[in-house]
Each structure stands twice: as C-alpha cells, then as structure tokens.
Amino acid sequence: xxxxxxxxxxxxxxxxxxxxxxxxxxxxxxxxxxxxxxxxxxxxxxxxxxxxxxxxxxxxxxxxxxxxxxxxxxxxxxxxxxxxxxxxxxxxxxxxxxxxxxxxxxxxxxxxxxxxxxxxxxxxxxxxxxxxxxxxxxxxxxxxxxxxxxxxxxxxxxxxxxxxxxxxxxxxxxxxxxxxxxxxxxxxxxxxxxxxxxxxxxxxxxxxxxxxxxxxxxxxxxxxxxxxxxxxxxxxxxxxxxxxxxxxxxxxxxxxxxxxxxxxxxxxxxxxxxxxxxxxxxxxxxxxxxxxxxxxxxxxxxxxxxxxxxxxxxxxxxxxxxxxxxxxxxxxxxxxxxxxxxxxxxxxxxxxxxxxxxxxxxxxxxxxx
Amino acid sequence: xxxxxxxxxxxxxxxxxxxxxxxxxxxxxxxxxxxxxxxxxxxxxxxxxxxxxxxxxxxxxxxxxxxxxxxxxxxxxxxxxxxxxxxxxxxxxxxxxxxxxxxxxxxxxxxxxxxxxxxxxxxxxxxxxxxxxxxxxxxxxxxxxxxxxxxxxxxxxxxxxxxxxxxxxxxxxxxxxxxxxxxxxxxxxxxxxxxxxxxxxxxxxxxxxxxxxxxxxxxxxxxxxxxxxxxxxxxxxxxxxxxxxxxxxxxxxxxxxxxxxxxxxxxxxxxxxxxxxxxxxxxxxxxxxxxxxxxxxxxxxxxxxxxxxxxxxxxxxxxxxxxxxxxxxxxxxxxxxxxxxxxxxxxxxxxxxxxxxxxxxxxxxxxxx
Numbered sequence: 121x122x123x124x125x126x127x128x129x130x131x132x133x134x135x136x137x138x139x140x141x142x143x144x145x146x147x148x149x150x151x152x153x154x155x156x157x158x159x160x161x162x163x164x165x166x167x168x169x170x171x172x173x174x175x176x177x178x179x180x181x182x183x184x185x186x187x188x189x190x191x192x193x194x195x196x197x198x199x200x201x202x203x204x205x206x207x208x209x210x211x212x213x214x215x216x217x218x219x220x221x222x223x224x225x226x227x228x229x230x231x232x233x234x235x236x237x238x239x240x241x242x243x244x245x246x247x248x249x250x251x252x253x254x255x256x257x258x259x260x261x262x263x264x265x266x267x268x269x270x271x272x273x274x275x276x277x278x279x280x281x282x283x284x285x286x287x288x289x290x291x292x293x294x295x296x297x298x299x300x301x302x303x304x305x306x307x308x309x310x311x312x313x314x315x316x317x318x319x320x321x322x323x324x325x326x327x328x329x330x331x332x333x334x335x336x337x338x339x340x341x342x343x344x345x346x347x348x349x350x351x352x353x354x355x356x357x358x359x360x361x362x363x364x365x366x367x368x369x370x371x372x373x374x375x376x377x378x379x380x381x382x383x384x385x386x387x388x389x390x391x392x393x394x395x396x397x398x399x400x401x402x403x404x405x406x407x408x409x410x411x412x413x414x415x416x417x418x419x420x421x422x423x424x425x426x427x428x429x430x431x432x433x434x435x436x437x438x439x440x441x442x443x444x445x446x447x448x449x450x451x452x453x454x455x456x457x458x459x460x461x462x463x464x465x466x467x468x469x470x471x472x473x474x475x476x477x478x479x480x481x482x483x484x485x486x487x488x489x
Numbered sequence: 490x491x492x493x494x495x496x497x498x499x500x501x502x503x504x505x506x507x508x509x510x511x512x513x514x515x516x517x518x519x520x521x522x523x524x525x526x527x528x529x530x531x532x533x534x535x536x537x538x539x540x541x542x543x544x545x546x547x548x549x550x551x552x553x554x555x556x557x558x559x560x561x562x563x564x565x566x567x568x569x570x571x572x573x574x575x576x577x578x579x580x581x582x583x584x585x586x587x588x589x590x591x592x593x594x595x596x597x598x599x600x601x602x603x604x605x606x607x608x609x610x611x612x613x614x615x616x617x618x619x620x621x622x623x624x625x626x627x628x629x630x631x632x633x634x635x636x637x638x639x640x641x642x643x644x645x646x647x648x649x650x651x652x653x654x655x656x657x658x659x660x661x662x663x664x665x666x667x668x669x670x671x672x673x674x675x676x677x678x679x680x681x682x683x684x685x686x687x688x689x690x691x692x693x694x695x696x697x698x699x700x701x702x703x704x705x706x707x708x709x710x711x712x713x714x715x716x717x718x719x720x721x722x723x724x725x726x727x728x729x730x731x732x733x734x735x736x737x738x739x740x741x742x743x744x745x746x747x748x749x750x751x752x753x754x755x756x757x758x759x760x761x762x763x764x765x766x767x768x769x770x771x772x773x774x775x776x777x778x779x780x781x782x783x784x785x786x787x788x789x790x791x792x793x794x795x796x797x798x799x800x801x802x803x804x805x806x807x808x809x810x811x812x813x814x815x816x817x818x819x820x821x822x823x824x825x826x827x828x829x830x831x832x833x834x835x836x837x838x839x840x841x842x843x844x845x846x847x848x849x850x851x852x853x854x855x856x857x858x
Contacts, residue, residue, distance in 0.1 A: 140808075141806075141808075420838055420839075420841045420842035420845055421838070421841070422834065422837055422838040422841055423831070423834075429826075431824075436805070436819070436820070436821070436822055436823050436824050437510075437822060437823040437824070437842065438823070438824045438825075438826070439509075439510075439823070439824070439825050439826070439827075439835075439838045439839060439841075439842050440825075440826045440827070440838070441825070441826070441827035441828065441831050441832070441834060441835065441837075441838045442827060442828035442830070442831030442834070443815065443826060443827065443828050446812065446826065448824075448826050450805070450819075450824050451805070452805070453805055453806060454805050454806040454807070454808070455800075455805050455806070455807045455808070455817075455819050455824055456807075456808050456809075456810070457798075457807070457808070457809045457810070457812060457815065457817050457826055458808075458809070458810035458811055458812065459810065459811035459812050461811070462792070462810050462811030463810070465791065465792075465810060465811070466808075466810065468791055468810075469789055469790070469791040469808045469809070469810045470789075470808060472789045472790070472791055472808075473789035473806065473808055476789055
C-alpha cells in the first residue's frame, strides 16, 4: 500500500419508515439499538476503531439528525458530522465526502463509503476485507466495491455481475465488475446464486480521491463541481452545501457513477452482512424462543408462534393471545400490528395514516371557521 | 298494583378483566363508553329515569369504585351509592340492598335487582317488562326473574326452564320457573332454543322486601341476619357492612336463593339484552365497516377484515396491516392483540403478564440487595 491516509465515510440518511414505529423520521433505523444493544450507527463506527482513527471517520447525515448523531458518536470530532441541507440521495453525499477528504488529506487519500444501518455478523472478516479494499484502492485507479458472497437467493438486494480475477497482492479475492443489476425476481436470484458469478451490492465502496474525482467528472459535472467547491480550503463547507444542495439532482451513486464506470473491482467475502430491510427479516438477527417468537420489552404471550412482539423502553404493556406470524411493535406513541408477510407494505399503511390524520386536521380546521 | 314504592338496585361490581385493556380493576366494564357514547353504568340509570325517581335508585359497588360511581351518576343522592368493604359476590349485595330498601320504605316496598354493564337494545320494551314485573312482585309473594327470550342458541348465558303460565293481570307474559341451569354446551343450547320452554337468565329480578327476606331466611341465615342488621334504623349501614362483610360467604344470589326457592316466576320478553361478555361479542353492538371491522380512535388499516381495532382517547396511533379476525385494543398504558376466537382466554394471558411482572420485580429486588 502506498503511503496515504485512509478515511471512512458513513452515509447516515433514512426516512424512518421501514421500522416504524420504533424508527421515525427523527430516529431512523440507524439509531435503533434493538439489534445488539448499541445503535446500528454506533456499531458502524465501533467496528472501524483501530483501523481508522476517529479523526478520519466522517458521517454525512440530514441537518435534523446532526445533534442526535453527535450525541450517539461522542468519539468523533464535531466537524466530522456533516449536515446535508436537504435530502439528495447518495451521489451528492459521496461527492461532498470526497471533497471533505480531499480538503483535509489531498487527492491521494483513500476513503471508504460505508452504511450506518446494516448488520455485519462477522466484524473481524469485515475489517480484513475493508483493509484489503483500502490497499487495493490506494495501489490502483480502480473503484473497489465491497461485494458480499450470497448464501441464499435474495430478492431484496441488488447484485453485481463479476468477471475475471484481479490480483491486488492482498489476502482478499477481487474480481472485475461487469455490471450492476437491480433487485431480481426469485428465478433470476436463484440463477445468480447458482452461477457463482454474482455478489450482493452492499452499497459500500472504497476509492482514492483522484479516482472518485475522475468518476464524478465522467458521470455528473454538477457533482464534480460540488466536490471541487467543497475541497476548496478558502470556502466554508457548510456555506458551499447550503448554496449548492437545493439545485443538485436526486440520484444515487450507483446511477450517477458506478453503472457508468469501467474501472470497478469487487472484493469477495462473506462477513454476515444484512441490510435488514423490514421487520420480517429482523428475526434473523434477534433471539427467538422455542416457538420462534422474538419477544422484547414488556410483552406477555400465550399460544403465540412465529411472531415478533416488541415494546420499547417507553412502550406499553403488551399482551398477545393465540396469534401466528405477526409483527407487533409498540412505543409510547404508536403501535403496529401487521402480518409478517405484509411488512414490506408498511409505507402504504403509514400513507393511509397520514392521509387520515390530514383529513381529521382539515375537518377540525373547517369546524373552526 | 298495591300502593307501594318501587326501588331499583344496580349491582356494579366487576374485575375489569374481560375488556382489558380498556377495562381495568379501577375502571371495570360498566365505566366503558365504547358501547353508545355514555358509560354502560350511566345508561343503566338513564333507562330507569321516569320509571324510578333517582332517590330510589341504589348502586352497590366496591369501595374503590364509589368516587368514580358518584362522578358518573351525579343525579343520585350520595348515600345511594353503597360501598361493599370487600368482594363477596352477588348474594351479599342483594341482602344489603334489601336491608337498605326495608330501612327506607318498609317490608312492602318492591325492588328490582339490575345490572350495571349489560346492553338493552330496546329500552322501551325493557321498561314495559320491568314495570309489569314490579306490579307482579307487588301483588304476590313471588320473586320475579326477568327472563330473556333467546333468539340464538347461546352457550355463554345461563338459562331458566319455565313451566305453566301465570296470570299477573299485566301485558307481559309470565311463567313459573322450574329450574335454573348453567351455561349449556352447543347441542343443549340448540335443544333449549327449539323447545321454546327456556329463557336466558339475565341476572335481573324483582321482589317485595318481605318476599326476599323470606327467601334469604330459607337460603342463608347469615345473609338474612345481614339484611336485618342493615334494615335496623338504629345502626349505621357502613358500620354494619364493615363488621359483617369479611365473614360473609362468597356466593351468588342464584346459588344462595334462586335455585332453592319455589316461588319464582319469569317474565318473558326480548328487549335486545346482551351481557357482552367478551371483545368478540362486542362487534354485535358497534358500527362496522364494509369489511366487518370495528374501528375506533386513532386507527389506520390496510387490507384488514373481521377485526376489532380500538385506540382509546389516551391511546396511541395504531396501524394495522394485512390481518384478519383479530382484536386489537390500545390504551396509553397497555395493548392487547388477540385472535378473536381466543378472547375468552384473556384472563389467562393477563395471569401470564402479572406473573412475569412479579418475576421482574423480584429480580429487581434481588439485584438491589
């Protein structure tokens, strides 16, 4: 590995809908501590410590979440929590992070883009792959994507088709990326798994600043211009962001850069990664009783099976009787009761809820006239 | 009807378990206003007004519920809400009420024992039958039980087998009671319904003080003695009750008196009576949507059918997704999620809950040492 500095950037967005009511817009999924005692955000920093010094760990998040993020991550310098003035998907966040890393450490610095709300079952394996990916990125002009070797035909993740092997001189195996593919249907996912030529796209990648700058220039002149402005030490980062963000495209880094770039290699590995997209996938990561129930908090059950029942610290007493295959989540403010097979439609019932809330407000308003 | 005074006694006990979490020990079912805007207790007084003056309406309830009862029934004189020092089933309450009525109006007075937490769908019909039952009781030495003509083979109520017709000179039809029978199984209930010779035992009966005194003397000397002591104008009622109650048998009026008495007649009628014993029977009395859901309070549903979902005034937002045949009830403190077919086992899950609560407390206690 060339002499350079290694930085980590944690993208910490999220609308808080998928794990409602535990998660809310003010406390999206990465703040939940239901998966392992500490919040997912804190876990995502903790697993870097020793590999990346806190001074080189950046978190990019929404303005509204900055205070909560700083409280959750007291080991980070305040300036390392970067506020996005408005929501603009991942491409803008990556360009901003690239600019900040260049500003601090120059074009030769290497940065990893990481996630705030995923689970890594095998932290040791994750750190090995991440370190090797950083070496590979430092020693080449490739963007390194951290692929995950699939162990079941998941339809909930995107995939990367891989080509020939690439020798990076590290213990980790790397292959050239051929193309990024969207979430497949079930037969396609089976085919991907059987072929051995596909990795899950975990949304984590590692690059040298100069490499990402070139990729931004090719993929999106607007984002390249944002990167340069952020990197300019004569300008204040917050001011640049507040001026530029409203006009930026809402586009993911996959669309803006990765799908257009030809210099992408994929690290292979299985470090127990899961993005835990819904309540129904949560029970893979939570302790279950003999009847395959996940029970947390002030919950009593009788004749209940295959059910997730959670009441949070401020939540009510919950009694559950004679049901199967439900997700029941209660906080002091809200309660969800859903069939487990339907939790992917959680956003739809929240839309019904906010419509009704709107209708009630309107009714009240009219009455007031 | 002989010249006499007519009194109404509302037995207002209840443990608050059957409609948990809306009902609680501090607010048992008769305080719920979910069935028709006003509380069932208030409704049970309101439907008497015009027939019985408030001064002659007594409520017998637990000490702990006296204040709430007086707040709920401001039209009643304070002394008409009678506190039982401890729980002793219905026989003790009836003997107490008999004593109070004798004390105030003598042995010729007539009293009806009524319920605080039942629904009368047809108040007009109920008042007619009640008035005729009072006349029949005044003009004879019979105890009049208000039977309800069954319209389906209910297994949740006790029945009264009826014999020959009795002419009381009123518009209501009366028959002599042969025997009281417990809640039947389904085939037996069908047989009862088909025979036409059985009425539901609604737990409401009307008697002259002298008649009830004789029945108490025959059925339970202890209760007869309580009645006399309460009736004695030289003694304070509250003092008599606090001295006698702890030693009284826990026995229902059906066991103590009705099943032993031979002078019982049954009024026939159908006034839309229901004791609404469980959440699953509640939907007979609540407005349903097109998919047969009962939805009350801050509740949003998507793809939900045959479900009762209620959030009370202090309750949380509730979102329900893709479920059938559930009972979901939420308050600020507690949430119930049960299969509708299992709500008769609600007490069992509450027992699990209180055990776990006890275990947690014990654990905490130990930790503290």
